[in-house]
Amino acid sequence: MRIATWNVNSIRTRAERVVDWLQRANIDVLAMQEIKCKPEQFPTDLFQRAGYSVTAFGLNQWNGVAFASRHEITDVATSFAEMPGFGNPVKGQEAVQLTGVNGLPQEARALGVTVNGVRLWSLYVPNGRGLDNPHFDYKLDWLRALQRNVTGWLAENPEQPLALMGDFNIAPLPEDMGDPSFTVGESTHVSPAERELFAGFAPQLVDVVRPYQPEGYTFWDYTKLRFPRNEGMRIDFILGSEAFNDMVVAGEIHRDERKQDNPSGIDIKPSDHVPVVCEIDQTLSDDEFADDFDAPMIFG
DNA sequence: ATGACCTATACCATAGGA
Numbered sequence A: 001m002r003i004a005t006w007n008v009n010s011i012r013t014r015a016e017r018v019v020d021w022l023q024r025a026n027i028d029v030l031a032m033q034e035i036k037c038k039p040e041q042f043p044t045d046l047f048q049r050a051g052y053s054v055t056a057f058g059l060n061q062w063n064g065v066a067f068a069s070r071h072e073i074t075d076v077a078t079s080f081a082e083m084p085g086f087g088n089p090v091k092g093q094e095a096v097q098l099t100g101v102n103g104l105p106q107e108a109r110a111l112g113v114t115v116n117g118v119r120l121w122s123l124y125v126p127n128g129r130g131l132d133n134p135h136f137d138y139k140l141d142w143l144r145a146l147q148r149n150v151t152g153w154l155a156e157n158p159e160q161p162l163a164l165m166g167d168f169n170i171a172p173l174p175e176d177m178g179d180p181s182f183t184v185g186e187s188t189h190v191s192p193a194e195r196e197l198f199a200g201f202a203p204q205l206v207d208v209v210r211p212y213q214p215e216g217y218t219f220w221d222y223t224k225l226r227f228p229r230n231e232g233m234r235i236d237f238i239l240g241s242e243a244f245n246d247m248v249v250a251g252e253i254h255r256d257e258r259k260q261d262n263p264s265g266i267d268i269k270p271s272d273h274v275p276v277v278c279e280i281d282q283t284l285s286d287d288e289f290a291d292d293f294d295a296p297m298i299f300g
Numbered sequence B: 001a002t003g004a005c006c007t008a009t010a011c012c013a014t015a016g017g018a
Helices: A011-024 A044-049 A134-156 A192-199 A288-293
Strands: A002-007 A029-033 A053-057 A065-069 A074-077 A110-115 A118-124 A162-167 A236-240 A248-253 A276-280
Touching: A002 A118, A002 A162, A002 A236, A011 A029, A011 A044, A029 A118, A029 A162, A044 A053, A053 A110, A065 A110, A065 A118, A134 A162, A134 A192, A236 A276
Parallel strands: A002 A029, A118 A162
Antiparallel strands: A002 A276, A029 A065, A053 A065, A074 A110, A110 A118, A162 A236, A248 A276
16 A cells, blocks of 8 residues: 655645646555645545545645545544644634634644554644744644654554654754755754654654655745755655554655656646655554455454 | 745735745
């Protein structure tokens, strides 16, 4: 099963390009971030015609997360426990917008699903905006709450194949930051606090792509010729539990999707992020329950 | 020269992005 994450920067603008890539890259499950629309505005038909079902969560023109999958999606969650909120309630979304642990309205930044027995989260970690901005504290609190959830989920079931996928808005290692306008001590994405929190997902969760793809960025700012100069950042990740990581057989960063010209010639501008992919072989699973996918269990 | 963008919206200016 080929699993991917992609901050698409508006799915309505880029739907044809995304679906074309799904087919070219033979992707089974895609976690999307920044769909920038409500579920009823999502171009679901286009995905369905290509053989993908869609689960989307968005409140307005900001944020928004979704999954597209060739396999059945179950157990949908639009937030995790104790997720903090930010800002003001979105008008007209009282029915679906939950209140965070801090009393503020939760944003559309997390979507949990189960596919083929694998628990997957599409995550759009808050940007932070600036080290002295309230959004930065929100970012750290949001990550701390996520970490508490991961600890809880794996304490409950240590053998569960689980992956956090998405735009973490953190460049964890020095080599992950190639944008000269970001400086340790002055900028978000590279601060010690953010990097410590990211590193804190280990050893429960590990970056499953980096062993296969040790170099390369996943984002280049639209401005300042960042892509032609290759001044990007590695901020999009797939973090897998031990059971998930044991099944991984490939990891990829699809850098060409940042190019203006689509490899298939579709005239749609690129997102500022590129897809990050991992391939898992579920026959490698040690989980006796996962064996159900291949052969009936023999009891007694 | 280190600048040059992109998206959505109560739309021609602003918010948000990273």
